[in-house]
Amino acid sequence: MTTESVATTARAFFDACETGRGWSECSAFCRPDATFAAQAEPLAEMTTLAEYTEWMKDMFTPLPDASYSVRSFAFDPERNNVCVYAVFTGSHTGDGGPVPPTGRSTRTDYVYVMELDDGRISHLTKIWNAGWALRELGWGE
Known part of the structure; x- marks a missing residue:
């Protein structure tokens, strides 16, 4: 696996996930049993990357x-991992969401650490301060 092919896979997955295309498109870059972890309240119970990509799709x-x-x-x-630091707005x-539309916005920092196996993503850890983002949106205290 070349550095270029790893980067291409990670970038393609990241864009598909972060534009809400869900597991149907993200799965092309992942192992079918890809796992997920996050120490962020809305995501803490998720264990599969499929669940997370569908959650991202629903956020749109x-x-x-x-x-x-x-x-x-x-x-x-x-x-054999890729780290991406990004800002979501x-x-x-x-x-949708936990309350009626608030009209409020968020600008939240986060990091993905994607582990790859045989050129496909096998695990993703998301590092994110969910509480900050939810408060900015008016979804929490």
């Missing part, structure tokens, strides 16, 4: 203008 209902900006992208060949103007 309450946050129809959601987008992201990559700030850093790094491949660690010794550990969105405004709660659509139906």
Whole structure:
């Protein structure tokens, strides 16, 4: 597996996930049994990458203008993982979410650590301060 092919896979997955395309498109870049972990309240119970990509897809209902900006992208060949630091933005103007549309916005930092096996993502850890983002959206205290 070349550095270029690992980077291409990780970038393609990241874009598919962060634009709400769900597991139907993200799965092309992942092992079918890919796992997921996060120490963030809304995601803590999720264990599969399929669940997480569908959750991201569902976020585009309450946050129809959601987008992201990559700030850093790094491949660690010794550990065979890719780290992406990005900023997610969105405004709660659509139906859905835990409360009626608030019109409030978030600009939240997060990191993905994607572990690869045989050129496909086998595990993703998301590092994110969910509480901050939810408060900005008016979804929490």
